[in-house]
Amino acid sequence: GQQxxxxxxxxxxxxxxxxxxxxxxxxxxxxxxxxxxxxxxxPVLLIALYxxxxxxxxxxxxxxxxxTRKDSFLNISASIPSDVGIYFCAGHFSVNxxxxxxxxxxxxxx
Amino acid sequence: DAMVIQNPxxxxxxxxKPVTLSCSQTLNHNVMYWYQQKSSQAPKLLFHYxxxxxxxxxxxxxxxQSRRPNTSFCFLDIRSPGLGDAAMYLCATVGQPNxxxxxxxxxxxxxx
Numbered sequence: 370g371q372q373x374x375x376x377x378x379x380x381x382x383x384x385x386x387x388x389x390x391x392x393x394x395x396x397x398x399x400x401x402x403x404x405x406x407x408x409x410x411x412p413v414l415l416i417a418l419y420x421x422x423x424x425x426x427x428x429x430x431x432x433x434x435x436x437t438r439k440d441s442f443l444n445i446s447a448s449i450p451s452d453v454g455i456y457f458c459a460g461h462f463s464v465n466x467x468x469x470x471x472x473x474x475x476x477x478x479x
Numbered sequence: 480d481a482m483v484i485q486n487p488x489x490x491x492x493x494x495x496k497p498v499t500l501s502c503s504q505t506l507n508h509n510v511m512y513w514y515q516q517k518s519s520q521a522p523k524l525l526f527h528y529x530x531x532x533x534x535x536x537x538x539x540x541x542x543x544q545s546r547r548p549n550t551s552f553c554f555l556d557i558r559s560p561g562l563g564d565a566a567m568y569l570c571a572t573v574g575q576p577n578x579x580x581x582x583x584x585x586x587x588x589x590x591x
Contacts, residue, residue, distance in 0.1 A: 410584050411582035461577065465527060469522055
């Protein structure tokens with residue numbers, strides 16, 4: 370199957386700091402998605418990206434679809450304690466299949 | 480309001496005792512997915528339905544089966560659960576090509 374490399378695996382930051390995480394793939398994707406998952410819950414969609422080069426914001430979150438269509442990043446500005454969770458990227462290119470990164474676990478210290 | 484609903488949220492079963500997990504959706508989406516997720520790992524696709532067409536992943540054990548009696552409902556049957564099947568099971572749906580998946584809140588399965 371497709372491999373998505375997501376980094377970093379985990380982050381420990383202070384409240385108020387900015388955060389950046391990214392995903393790379395050996396394959397081209399048509400869609401990049403970013404999800405957040407909190408303990409005991411399902412993943413919740415944060416941002417969906419549909420075009421190479423697209424830069425999209427959702428409040429303090431900003432994500433970009435890489436020009437090569439093989440990568441994407443997610444930035445969180447001015448982190449707050451409720452940002453804690455696991456962030457997953459996912460890519461999609463055909464046949465109803467989505468491929469997930471291994472997740473970035475974010476810890477925010479008040 | 481929840482659009483992808485999984486029941487129950489927590490399920491405990493005995494080793495080897497069949498168990499069924501349920502997913503329903505109010506979105507009228509064509510595609511429904513079942514994922515297995517173990518602690519702090521990425522969701523792992525087990526299978527998906529496009530309408531009534533069933534698509535199994537090559538590495539999904541035979542122990543896992545699924546049924547989709549209509550557009551709204553999809554079931555995951557585990558015929559003989561083993562200890563290694565303890566996990567969160569996630570249901571997701573997609574309505575249009577290239578649109579994002581919508582996930583339910585999952586069922587956490589424990590095996591005694």
